[in-house]
Amino acid sequence: MSARRIFTRPARLAAIAPYVWMALFFLVPFAFVVKISLSQAAIAQPPYMPVVMLADGWRGLVAAFGALSLDNFRLLASDDLYLLAGLRSLTVAATATALLLLIGYPVAYAMARLPRRWQPVAMTLVIVPFWTSFLIRVYAWINILQHDGLLNKILLALHVVSAPVVWLATDRAMYLGLVYSYLPFMILPLYATLARLDPALLEAAGDLGSSPRQAFWLVTVPLSLPGIGAGVLLCFIPIVGEFVIPDLLAGSDSMMVGQALWLEFFTNRDWPVASATAVLLLAILLLPLLVYDRFQRRQMRRS
Amino acid sequence: MTAAPLARVSRFNIAALALGLAFLYLPIVILVIYSFNASQLVTVWGGWSLRWYVEFFNDRAMLNATFMSLRVAAVSATLATVLGTLAAVALTRGEGFRGRTLFSGMLYAPLVMPEVITGLSLLLLFVALGAERGFWTVTVAHTTLTMCFVTVIVQSRLGALDRGLEEAAMDLGCDPLRAFLSVTLPLIAPAIAAGWMLAFTLSLDDLVIASFTTGPGATTLPIRIYSEVRLGVKPEINAICSLIVGSIAILIVAASMASKLSSGRGGNAAPM
Numbered sequence: 193m194s195a196r197r198i199f200t201r202p203a204r205l206a207a208i209a210p211y212v213w214m215a216l217f218f219l220v221p222f223a224f225v226v227k228i229s230l231s232q233a234a235i236a237q238p239p240y241m242p243v244v245m246l247a248d249g250w251r252g253l254v255a256a257f258g259a260l261s262l263d264n265f266r267l268l269a270s271d272d273l274y275l276l277a278g279l280r281s282l283t284v285a286a287t288a289t290a291l292l293l294l295i296g297y298p299v300a301y302a303m304a305r306l307p308r309r310w311q312p313v314a315m316t317l318v319i320v321p322f323w324t325s326f327l328i329r330v331y332a333w334i335n336i337l338q339h340d341g342l343l344n345k346i347l348l349a350l351h352v353v354s355a356p357v358v359w360l361a362t363d364r365a366m367y368l369g370l371v372y373s374y375l376p377f378m379i380l381p382l383y384a385t386l387a388r389l390d391p392a393l394l395e396a397a398g399d400l401g402s403s404p405r406q407a408f409w410l411v412t413v414p415l416s417l418p419g420i421g422a423g424v425l426l427c428f429i430p431i432v433g434e435f436v437i438p439d440l441l442a443g444s445d446s447m448m449v450g451q452a453l454w455l456e457f458f459t460n461r462d463w464p465v466a467s468a469t470a471v472l473l474l475a476i477l478l479l480p481l482l483v484y485d486r487f488q489r490r491q492m493r494r495s
Numbered sequence: 496m497t498a499a500p501l502a503r504v505s506r507f508n509i510a511a512l513a514l515g516l517a518f519l520y521l522p523i524v525i526l527v528i529y530s531f532n533a534s535q536l537v538t539v540w541g542g543w544s545l546r547w548y549v550e551f552f553n554d555r556a557m558l559n560a561t562f563m564s565l566r567v568a569a570v571s572a573t574l575a576t577v578l579g580t581l582a583a584v585a586l587t588r589g590e591g592f593r594g595r596t597l598f599s600g601m602l603y604a605p606l607v608m609p610e611v612i613t614g615l616s617l618l619l620l621f622v623a624l625g626a627e628r629g630f631w632t633v634t635v636a637h638t639t640l641t642m643c644f645v646t647v648i649v650q651s652r653l654g655a656l657d658r659g660l661e662e663a664a665m666d667l668g669c670d671p672l673r674a675f676l677s678v679t680l681p682l683i684a685p686a687i688a689a690g691w692m693l694a695f696t697l698s699l700d701d702l703v704i705a706s707f708t709t710g711p712g713a714t715t716l717p718i719r720i721y722s723e724v725r726l727g728v729k730p731e732i733n734a735i736c737s738l739i740v741g742s743i744a745i746l747i748v749a750a751s752m753a754s755k756l757s758s759g760r761g762g763n764a765a766p767m
Contacts, residue, residue, distance in 0.1 A: 199661060202671045204592045207585030210578045210642065211594070214601040217639040221616030224623055299515035302508035314512065316751070321519045323693070324743050325700040327717050328736040331724055332522035335529060338728060340538040342525060375519065426607060433609020435703055440724065450611045457615065457707070467619070470612050481604065488603045489596075 222474075229264055229467035264468035274452060274469065278476060281448040284363075284438070285431040288370040292427050293420065295371060296378035300419075301412075303379070304386035311387065315380075322376040330369050330440050337365050337441075366442035370431060378423040385419030386412070422491075425484045432480075433473055449473045523740060530733035547734035557719060557735065564699055564716035567630065571637035572694035578638065579645025579694075580687055584675075586646070587653040605643045613640060614707030621708060628710030636708040637698040644697060645690035652686035653679075685753070692750055696743055 268274040303314045321329065336342045337359035344356040359365050389412065397407035435450035447455070449469060457466035530548075534541025551557055582602055589595070605613060617636045618628075626632055656679070664674035680687075702717040709715065716735075723732055 199588055199665065199671045199674070200590050202675075203584050203588035203590075206581040207589060207592065207598060210582035210585070210602070210646075211598055213578055213639070213642070214598075217617060217620070217635060218601050218605060218613075221620040224619035225612070225616045228619055295515070298507075298511035302504070302512040302515075305504050305508050306512075307504075317516055318519070320744075320747060321523070323696050323747060324523065324740050325696075325717070325736070327700065327702055327720060327724075328526070328739060329522065331720070331728075331732065331736060332526040334724065335526055335728055335733070336522060338538065342538075345538075372518070372522070375515070379515070429607040430609055433611055435609075435611050436721075450609060453611045453615065463619075466615060470615050473609060473612060477609070481607070484607060485600055485603065489599065 225467045225470050228464055229471045230261060231464045231467075232261070232263070264464050265471075267465060268468055268472060273447070274449075274472065277447045277449045277452045278472065280446055281432045281450070281473075282476065284366070284370075284448060285428050285434075288367055288374070288431050289424055289428045291367060291371050292374055292378040293424065296375055296382055296423065297420075299375075300379045300382035300386055303383045304389070315383065318376050318379050318383075326373060327436065329373055330437055333365070333369055333372065334360065334440065337368075360441065361443040363442055366438050369437040369441040370434070373437060374427045374431065377426040381422035381426065382416065382419040385416045385422075389415055418487075418491075421483075422487060425480060425487060429477055429480050429484060432477055449476070526733055527737045527740060530730070530737040532730060532733075535730070547730045548738070550731045551734050551738070554731065556714075557716075557731075560714050560716045560719040561735075563630070563713060567634050567637060567705075567715060568695045568698040571634045571641060571698045572691050574634070574638040575642035575645050575694040576687060576691040579642040579690055580649050580683075582642065582646045583649035583653055586650055602643050602646050605640055606647070610640075610701070610703035611707075614704040617704070618707040628708065629713040632708045632710065633705050633713060633715065636704050637694075637701060640701070640704060641694035641697050644693050645687075648690040648693065649683060649686045652683045656682055688753065689750060692746055696746075699739070 299318075303311060303318070306314055339356055339358070339360070341359075343359060344353075347353045347357065393411055393415070394404075394407050397411050398404070402410060432448075433450045434448060435454050438448050439451055439454070449472065453466050453469040453473065456462045456469060531543050531545070532540055533544030533546060582598075585592075586595075586599060586602075614636070617632075617639070621628060621632050660678050660682070661674050664678045665671065669677065700717065701715075702721050705715045706718055706721075709718065716739075720732060720735065723729055
């Protein structure tokens with residue numbers, strides 16, 4: 193007990209360096225995003241106005257604040273593009289997350305039912321693709337889905353289709369890419385809760401007269417809700433802001449918020465509007481992020 | 496555990512698992528096979544050949560981007576491992592301290608935060624600080640992202656550790672630092688190694704954050720690959736991707752062998 197308390201102080205000191213680092217490089221930058229989202233675009237380096245100069249003192253600060261404006265947000269609200277991008281991000285993320293749950297659950301369930309010594313092997317096999325490059329995995333699908341790619345060749349050879357099907361640059365391809373890339377994030381938390389499930393509970397349900405199917409829906413699914421919640425959040429939040437997968441696999445007729453931000457920043461070089469888009473994206477994600485934070489904290493307390 | 500767990504596995508379970516794994520692995524296997532394709536056309540099979548690998552090793556720009564990525568990954572993974580391990584120690588051993596909620600929030604949020612937001616906000620910070628964009632800005636950005644993953648991995652190992660061992664060391668006269676270095680650190684070493692490797696591969700992989708925070712002369716491999724991929728599939732890219740997949744596979748095998756060795760000496764296997 194006393195030894196434990198002695199250890200606490202140096203352990204707290206260990207927080208200093210990572211604390212300062214994360215505050216400086218994660219928290220403070222958000223303040224800049226908000227500030228610049230309220231600034232005007234300018235043809236300058238950096239390409240926005242006003243820039244607050246500490247050397248100008250208090251008067252400069254007041255003047256700078258006076259020059260801040262909500263114009264960028266008015267633009268976002270008036271232009272359909274951003275509203276549609278926001279809606280599309282939410283629907284794409286919801287659909288992809290539902291697909292992930294539908295595909296991930298049976299896999300995680302099967303993993304949890306494997307003999308004990310096979311479970312770590314299955315887990316490693318699910319994790320390994322997560323270690324290989326994200327970009328490479330999307331690129332691998334471009335290879336397969338292109339006009340004269342492997343998929344069309346197989347379908348033609350099997351006479352399933354008579355002419356090559358357009359796969360690339362469609363929403364189908366984007367959903368495939370999303371499900372493929374995020375599957376480990378769904379499977380692992382599901383597996384973690386399903387593996388902890390006490391099989392005696394299912395036996396008890398059976399003894400009390402429920403069929404295996406009933407036992408699954410009445411016992412297994414409710415008890416795996418924490419895993420479902422974790423998996424859904426781990427997939428939904430990043431997918432809302434996804435850029436690479438829709439950019440490379442979906443068509444160019446509609447955009448997600450992440451693509452709109454990228455376009456404003458890299459193509460239009462309009463940093464203030466890009467920042468305003470980032471604020472919009474954060475606003476969309478605020479609620480799921482808060483839920484995620486509570487989830488993490490509860491999990492930490494349990495461990 | 497009840498007897499005969501194998502009986503619990505139904506045919507449906509096996510099918511789900513097999514299909515799931517096939518879905519995860521087939522595209523990568525196809526990519527690797529096609530990287531050995533002799534044909535100029537990516538979709539026509541022209542026999543086995545190493546020509547695209549030769550092409551890659553003659554491509555100056557690609558090689559420079561590769562070296563830049565490897566340097567960024569090595570430096571940022573090392574920084575992230577030190578910071579992430581410290582954070583994990585503070586979270587698991589520091590009990591409640593002021594600002595702990597904010598601290599853990601800052602460490603968990605980047606795990607799900609869309610990369611476009613992290614990238615843009617870091618860029619705006621670097622511009623405001625007047626930092627010259629290049630190797631160091633990308634490295635700092637990657638450290639910020641990957642240290643959170645290191646924290647999670649090391650934290651789960653520390654949480655599972657028997658604290659009686661540290662307490663025993665201190666009862667026997669070790670000061671806390673000594674107890675940590677000679678008792679705790681060797682026990683969490685596999686998790687720290689796994690954390691470093693994950694940080695390294697995440698950095699090597701990142702396109703979005705690097706695109707925002709990089710500057711002239713600091714093009715990383717994913718940025719280079721991305722600009723090529725936008726123009727269409729090229730056999731040389733297949734070769735580069737296969738090389739990356741191969742090196743990561745070797746790293747993982749080496750890591751699992753190392754963790755087996757260390758678990759043979761009494762510790763447990765790494766959590767990842």
